[in-house]
Amino acid sequence: MRPIVAVIGTTGVGKSQLAVHLANCLQSPSLEGSGSSTPLSAPQKGNSGILERVKSYDKGVVLSADSMQLYKGLDVITNKVTTEEMGGVEHWGLDMVQPGQGGSWELGRWCTEADKVVQSLPETTLPIVCGGTHYFIQHFLFPPPDLSTARSSATVDGDDDLPAKPSSSRWTPPGPLPATPDLEPSLARLLESFWTQDPVWPKADEEAPGTSRDAAASSALGSASVATWTNAQLLALHRLLEALDPVEAGRWHWRDGRKVKRSLERWWESQCQVSDSTSGKVGGRRARFRTLIFWVYEPLETLRPRLDRRVDKMVDNGLLSEILELRGIAERAYGSAEAADHTEGIFQAIGYKEFAQLRIDPAAPLASTADPAFTSMLDRMKLSTHQYAKSQLKWVTKNLLPAAREARASGGDVWVYAVQGGHVNEAVTRAILHDFLVGGPMPVPLSAGHPLSKEILTPFTAADKGAIPDTAGRQTLNARRECSLCSTPSAPYSVMVKDWDIHVKSKLHKRNVVAADGGLDALIERQKLAGLARKEERARLKGTEAERADPA
Numbered sequence: 001m002r003p004i005v006a007v008i009g010t011t012g013v014g015k016s017q018l019a020v021h022l023a024n025c026l027q028s029p030s031l032e033g034s035g036s037s038t039p040l041s042a043p044q045k046g047n048s049g050i051l052e053r054v055k056s057y058d059k060g061v062v063l064s065a066d067s068m069q070l071y072k073g074l075d076v077i078t079n080k081v082t083t084e085e086m087g088g089v090e091h092w093g094l095d096m097v098q099p100g101q102g103g104s105w106e107l108g109r110w111c112t113e114a115d116k117v118v119q120s121l122p123e124t125t126l127p128i129v130c131g132g133t134h135y136f137i138q139h140f141l142f143p144p145p146d147l148s149t150a151r152s153s154a155t156v157d158g159d160d161d162l163p164a165k166p167s168s169s170r171w172t173p174p175g176p177l178p179a180t181p182d183l184e185p186s187l188a189r190l191l192e193s194f195w196t197q198d199p200v201w202p203k204a205d206e207e208a209p210g211t212s213r214d215a216a217a218s219s220a221l222g223s224a225s226v227a228t229w230t231n232a233q234l235l236a237l238h239r240l241l242e243a244l245d246p247v248e249a250g251r252w253h254w255r256d257g258r259k260v261k262r263s264l265e266r267w268w269e270s271q272c273q274v275s276d277s278t279s280g281k282v283g284g285r286r287a288r289f290r291t292l293i294f295w296v297y298e299p300l301e302t303l304r305p306r307l308d309r310r311v312d313k314m315v316d317n318g319l320l321s322e323i324l325e326l327r328g329i330a331e332r333a334y335g336s337a338e339a340a341d342h343t344e345g346i347f348q349a350i351g352y353k354e355f356a357q358l359r360i361d362p363a364a365p366l367a368s369t370a371d372p373a374f375t376s377m378l379d380r381m382k383l384s385t386h387q388y389a390k391s392q393l394k395w396v397t398k399n400l401l402p403a404a405r406e407a408r409a410s411g412g413d414v415w416v417y418a419v420q421g422g423h424v425n426e427a428v429t430r431a432i433l434h435d436f437l438v439g440g441p442m443p444v445p446l447s448a449g450h451p452l453s454k455e456i457l458t459p460f461t462a463a464d465k466g467a468i469p470d471t472a473g474r475q476t477l478n479a480r481r482e483c484s485l486c487s488t489p490s491a492p493y494s495v496m497v498k499d500w501d502i503h504v505k506s507k508l509h510k511r512n513v514v515a516a517d518g519g520l521d522a523l524i525e526r527q528k529l530a531g532l533a534r535k536e537e538r539a540r541l542k543g544t545e546a547e548r549a550d551p552a
Helices: 015-025 107-120 134-141 185-193 203-207 215-221 231-244 257-272 300-316 319-334 365-370 374-409 426-438 471-477 497-504 507-517 520-549
Strands: 003-008 059-064 125-130 290-296 414-419 480-482 494-496
Touching: 003 015, 003 134, 003 426, 015 059, 015 125, 015 290, 015 426, 059 107, 107 125, 107 134, 125 134, 134 374, 185 231, 231 257, 290 374, 290 426, 300 319, 300 374, 319 365, 365 374, 374 414, 414 426, 480 497, 494 497, 497 507
Parallel strands: 003 125, 003 290, 059 125, 290 414
Antiparallel strands: 480 494
């Protein structure tokens, strides 16, 4: 089984620096300073049969797992590694697609393309996956049995440098429309077209009032962007998913159009795979490679100030100019900058949405920093960066590390070490890499690298942890329940099943219960009586305390 190294961690901790360092270490016949003088081309005694023959490694290639750095240009807003920072190491996954075109680069396509690269590398070249899109890395290294990577390979006709239509970067069906004989006609038409530039909405939903956007933008875009859909259209899409897969529909709020739409895409993909040999996979996650993971960890308390300084530096390095460039891309693709969907593609980049309302002079972008609104927008970008780092940390501990533990429990040769950023743990990482490549005894993860290893690696090392949920498990964990009393025909009200008891005790629910039983007047009267009762009780308690204080 081929060895592979992954470098993970939150934004701004020095992942690329470590990946480049490890790749450069391979260019000598031994890992100098690793604490071992054993050449990588020499057999290691006592390797327990992990490798029949240890091959020499003369090169490392970094596979970037960053969903924003896939896009060409826009180096500042995506925090792309510079040529100097690459240190002469070959990188894949940077500048792959023109913003606004080039097909969908979601999980499926990234995993497929990354796998092609790994398979094409000589055995003397070590692939090093590095990035903060941990969702990519987790599913590439430890795919669940029900993972679907089916994606259309359609590309844009013509010159790659020409702006593309929004539809060119969207999902397209992997096969013919599955049979749905019991689906009502209006929903059947929506199923046939929900993925196109102009979905065919049920008549009532086309004309129903909702959260409409700018008319010109909507006309230019059609109905392709989830961000432009009205409440009625979002509700129709959820009704479609509910008719096809009620359990999956129960996971999402009807307003979460992006996830509802993706669930519909997965449903279509799963129907096309019924006869596929891969559809019979059972069991948990398994490792596709011999895997060594370095988790570059820094506590959020010390990371936040560094992230703030990096955002300030981004402004100095041309952030506002790139935001202007992105607005131009949005206008060509969507008809207006306002119509861009901030949940898709490059428009998710932190900074674009936060500075959306800032007036930027193309001739002097930095002059916009004098705008009174600039400071609050800058603070919002810093906060969004903090939140992103927190979400990355949560994904590592709640998903990636448990997936690695599950793959290891299934017999995979999987190792995870927490290390500090910068030069602090370089010698340690070199020693661990050496032992991994020669198949020698590996150091205990809890006692190597980061001083907090014992605390933060628990999701990987704990033996009593269960398997992480598959699709069915997530459906159960995220199940929602609709409250008929708090719903209206045009706005169903749903909460997570686990939060149902909290909702029942909420003011909103109690008010609606009373309104259903006797109206708001009765509710107000009851509240007044309850208030008087509390007032009388307080007076009684005061009197009792006074009597105790002065018994005479």
